[in-house]
Amino acid sequence: MDLIIFISLMALGYGFGRLAEKRHYKSIILREAALSKLPAVATRIPPPGHQAYDSQLVTGNVVVSVDYFKRFIAGLRNLVGGRMTSYETLVDRARREAILRMKREANRLGAKLVFNVKLETSSIHKGRRNGIGSVEVLAYGTALIPTDH
Amino acid sequence: MEYSNPRIPEGINTSKEHPLKEFVILTSGVLFIIIAIISGLVITVDYFADKIPFEWEKSIPVTRLSQFQGDTVAQTLPPYLDSVSKKVIQKMELPEGMEITVHYVNSDLVNAFATLGGHVFLYRGLLEKLTYEEELAMVIGHEAAHIRHRHPILSTSHSIVVGIVLSVVSTSSADAINDLLGTTGQISLLKFSRDFEYEADEDAIAVLIELYGHADAAVSLFELFKSQMTGAEPVEFLSTHPLNDNRITRTRKLSQQVSSQTDVAMTPLDKSFVDWLQQQKRQADRTE
Numbered sequence: 001m002d003l004i005i006f007i008s009l010m011a012l013g014y015g016f017g018r019l020a021e022k023r024h025y026k027s028i029i030l031r032e033a034a035l036s037k038l039p040a041v042a043t044r045i046p047p048p049g050h051q052a053y054d055s056q057l058v059t060g061n062v063v064v065s066v067d068y069f070k071r072f073i074a075g076l077r078n079l080v081g082g083r084m085t086s087y088e089t090l091v092d093r094a095r096r097e098a099i100l101r102m103k104r105e106a107n108r109l110g111a112k113l114v115f116n117v118k119l120e121t122s123s124i125h126k127g128r129r130n131g132i133g134s135v136e137v138l139a140y141g142t143a144l145i146p147t148d149h
Numbered sequence: 150m151e152y153s154n155p156r157i158p159e160g161i162n163t164s165k166e167h168p169l170k171e172f173v174i175l176t177s178g179v180l181f182i183i184i185a186i187i188s189g190l191v192i193t194v195d196y197f198a199d200k201i202p203f204e205w206e207k208s209i210p211v212t213r214l215s216q217f218q219g220d221t222v223a224q225t226l227p228p229y230l231d232s233v234s235k236k237v238i239q240k241m242e243l244p245e246g247m248e249i250t251v252h253y254v255n256s257d258l259v260n261a262f263a264t265l266g267g268h269v270f271l272y273r274g275l276l277e278k279l280t281y282e283e284e285l286a287m288v289i290g291h292e293a294a295h296i297r298h299r300h301p302i303l304s305t306s307h308s309i310v311v312g313i314v315l316s317v318v319s320t321s322s323a324d325a326i327n328d329l330l331g332t333t334g335q336i337s338l339l340k341f342s343r344d345f346e347y348e349a350d351e352d353a354i355a356v357l358i359e360l361y362g363h364a365d366a367a368v369s370l371f372e373l374f375k376s377q378m379t380g381a382e383p384v385e386f387l388s389t390h391p392l393n394d395n396r397i398t399r400t401r402k403l404s405q406q407v408s409s410q411t412d413v414a415m416t417p418l419d420k421s422f423v424d425w426l427q428q429q430k431r432q433a434d435r436t437e
Contacts, residue, residue, distance in 0.1 A: 039152040047152065073168065075326040076175040079318065085164035085171065092162045113152060
């Protein structure tokens with residue numbers, strides 16, 4: 001009976017997880033293309049120039065959760081070691097999503113560039129030991145908004 | 150300087166490996182390794198565990214009892230049960246210093262078992278279902294054979310070894326993994342438990358043939374167990390005992406190897422004993 005519950009959970013996690021991941025990636029690629037005209041860069045110093053800018057902190061954060069199937073594989077990886085490929089897609093999506101949300105905020109403000117972009121990741125524990133429930137990624141930077149906007 | 154965010158190709162930070170493939174490889178790999186480790190450890194432990202002196206088993210508290218799991222254990226056996234037990238145990242060729250104590254428990258439970266310290270427990274529920282003396286001898290012989298081969302101490306050692314291995318491994322894993330490893334450990338042990346059952350069957354059948362000239366009682370006993378099953382028999386892979394059909398097949402093979410008469414009538418149980426059992430049942434029902 002336990003085995004049946006386990007297999008159902010795994011199948012559910014796998015099925016819905018893959019679906020959600022595919023859709024998310026599609027959405028990410030679309031929005032990245034749309035916002036590619038607003039660069040977000042990691043340099044600390046604003047680009048030299050004579051235009052007058054206002055600067056503002058912009059942030060984007062996202063919380064992404066991992067499904068049962070991924071968590072199980074990660075648990076096995078904990079035993080034998082190696083790349084946790086199941087989590088890699090999770091963090092990749094979370095990072096890109098956070099940057100996109102930050103860019104969106106900058107775009108709304110009419111910014112031309114976001115610089116000094118930094119990322120911070122933290123895990124939100126569900127309380128079970130060694131079980132990473134979800135990941136929060138925060139992206140923040142300084143948006144440069146032309147003053148004549 | 151011009152900054153830009155060009156489209157970056159996918160797959161740099163992620164892997165293209167299909168997750169199901171990874172799942173199958175990881176799970177089967179881990180399971181295989183755990184089973185191999187446990188089997189290796191069990192075989193090693195078996196070599197040492199039966200060197201533990203039998204006297205040490207007797208000092209384990211669980212074996213000193215007049216009350217066992219709430220059922221009253223009788224202080225003395227009825228004379229018939231006592232005489233059949235002695236007859237069977239004498240034929241067992243026990244090593245020096247090994248004593249077997251047979252206990253009777255007045256309970257409806259259809260069960261009999263052998264435990265540490267040479268104690269054999271026979272429950273009224275099972276005894277009531279027997280028809281022939283040979284069947285009773287088979288039950289007693291089977292349990293006595295477990296003790297002769299030190300199966301209780303071996304099984305205990307197996308469980309301890311598996312417990313240690315799993316507790317070491319499980320410090321670094323999530324709950325689902327712990328459950329998986331625990332179940333794998335238990336299933337690995339079941340194979341050894343089934344082998345013990347076959348071994349005990351063999352000895353009991355040899356004693357039956359010595360005492361009565363035939364092993365038909367073993368077959369009729371396993372048929373009785375089969376008829377007691379409510380619903381389908383659980384799959385052998387997940388059971389502590391072999392399938393009754395398999396036990397019957399082995400019995401037939403063994404009794405052909407040893408010369409035996411095939412159509413001897415079996416000795417019915419002593420009437421006084423059967424009456425006494427019924428009396429015991431009435432007593433138990435009254436005190437319920």
